[in-house]
Amino acid sequence: MNETQMSREIREIPAVVEHQVTRGAGVYHEAGKRLRHDGPRFLVSCARGSSDQAVTYFKYLLETRLGIPLASIGPSIASVYDAPLRLDGAALLTVSQSGGSPDLVSLQAKARGAGARAVALLNETDSPVGKGADTILPMCAGPEKAVAATKSFVASLVALASVIASWSEDKELLDALQRLPEALAKSLACDWTPASIHVASAHSLYTISRGPGLAIAGEAALKFKETCRLHAEAYSAAEVRHGPIALARDRFAALVFANGDQSDTSILDAADHLSAAGARVFIVGGTSPGALPVATAPHALLAPICHAVNFYRFVETLSVSLGENPDAPALLRKVTETV
Template sequence: MPDPDVAARTLMYAEAKESGDAVARLLEGNRACVERIAARLSAVPPAVVLTAARGSSDHACTYGRYLIENRLGIVTSSIGLSTASIYDAPAPHTAGLCIAVSQSGASPDLLAAVARAKAGGAVVVGLINQPDSPLAAMCDEVIALSAGPERSVAATKSFICSLAALAWIVAAWSRDEDLLSAIEELPLHLASAWEQDWWELAAALVDARQLFILGRGPGLGIAQEMALKLKETSQLHAEAFSSAEVVHGPMALVGAGFPVLSLVQSDASGATSRATAADMAERGANVMIAGGEAVGAKPLPTLPGHPALEPIMMTLSFYRAAASLSLARGLDPDQPPHLAKVTRTR
């Protein structure tokens, strides 16, 4: 069984636990920058938003994409980094916005993609944990994520800060006072989210070989991040799907005992997400649900909040469980095999 006392001695656990303080630093240090970005985007709204990132940072961009498209109605798309780094495709001619998200700001393919977007006329906003990085030097505006050093290969607090920064940009840009107020309270809510113990999830996955993680809207990027972390730290074949998309084929894999984690936020997607979870439970799947209830599913403890921020709080509760699960499976969450902190892809 997972032992939380042992997990507390890992870097992953310790760094994730700092997330509330990290977001507080993010808010304190970037107010003038976010105000400038919001004013600039309001004065000259971009026709399109491009995002540039890989790995966990790209999952954060998926979260941001849904906030931008749902709240501002602007088409948002992730750049295929290889179009710049190896295919040498022409620069996109757009007066758009490019949001680049990176912990290190040093990956060559990311730098190439951002340079290409900038050459095409995009305004570049960087969300970077290393503000003196090569990426920062290319950006028109830089939001310092302020997560502090991360020694565990598995990024945690920098991902949480990336999510918070994206929500903050959207809130300021759309002048959403409710969301802005909720973001100010996010550090305290994250401290409470850390105390929500998802031990049942870790216990259910100790001997698992596969898992579906379902999310919808902003929750999809969180599902992608959770699946990645389970691959990295627990060598568990976890796959993320939209709770709508999963019924178009992947549902055929679901049978008795198949583990499923369903993420539900309190927005318009909630009803269909709960219905999909109930459908999987009826097929005999071992369904755990965060953020709601569904017939036959086991609820995980979560905190209610602003719908746009509930997925962020779920992420932190998950990280605590993931560190325990990794150790219970005989692994080290701080040193996943074959991985390094900075991945220099081209």
């Protein structure tokens, strides 16, 4: 069987990250220093799809490490409603692989006009979003041809973690980022085959986490839909018992991402309740007996990045086994332009 483009791009992730944390890290560190100097009162974000999940990861790092809030602004506020914004003293973070969607361009321009400094994290830096930004952060992911984003998503997380590490002057996190490529290479070797049959036969799935891991839960739910045509929804461990757990009965599965930090108590408690309700639960990370194998991250904040690579290998294999084409799923395009 021929290797998929998605599989080839997943295998490139450790090399992409190695490039980021060695030759490409300077621009992230300068951006972090600039943000520390400017001292924005708050940040707002502009992103869709996998890029919006990357912003979720950044939000938790920003708010837990620096105490600065980040809020998402729907691009339609600018592109559809043309509503006025008041963003003096703020910074806008736009994350996009292509940087070409008109609604992202519109919101960035509106935010700059309202007083925000525009920072753009892009794989295509010579793009409309890039041309309208005050600061450009390159993802350095290289060409990505499979419709389902993988290496560009991981590159986004690494870039954003690097900005936070520099902004907060966190030497421990900066040092850990240097060791991340080795951990990601080990992540590619982790086998989640025992979960395959239960996930493939499930009527529906939940992907669960909390804190920084919530970004990976959201990305996992999106990839189950995109590449496997499996219905999956992401929830915070704190929210799943507020109604959604009622669906967790026969032929229901849950993939639960633990962070290896103080959030794990509530995450694993949610996993126990899902299991008791009748769901087949698989835990990623943590120390629970029977948890799916993962590589040890060099820092707790980097564990979600390792888990993303673990998951990508799993979902690509699952997609192929289900007879799907993860490189070109039906009804989807690599670049989606919305207004």
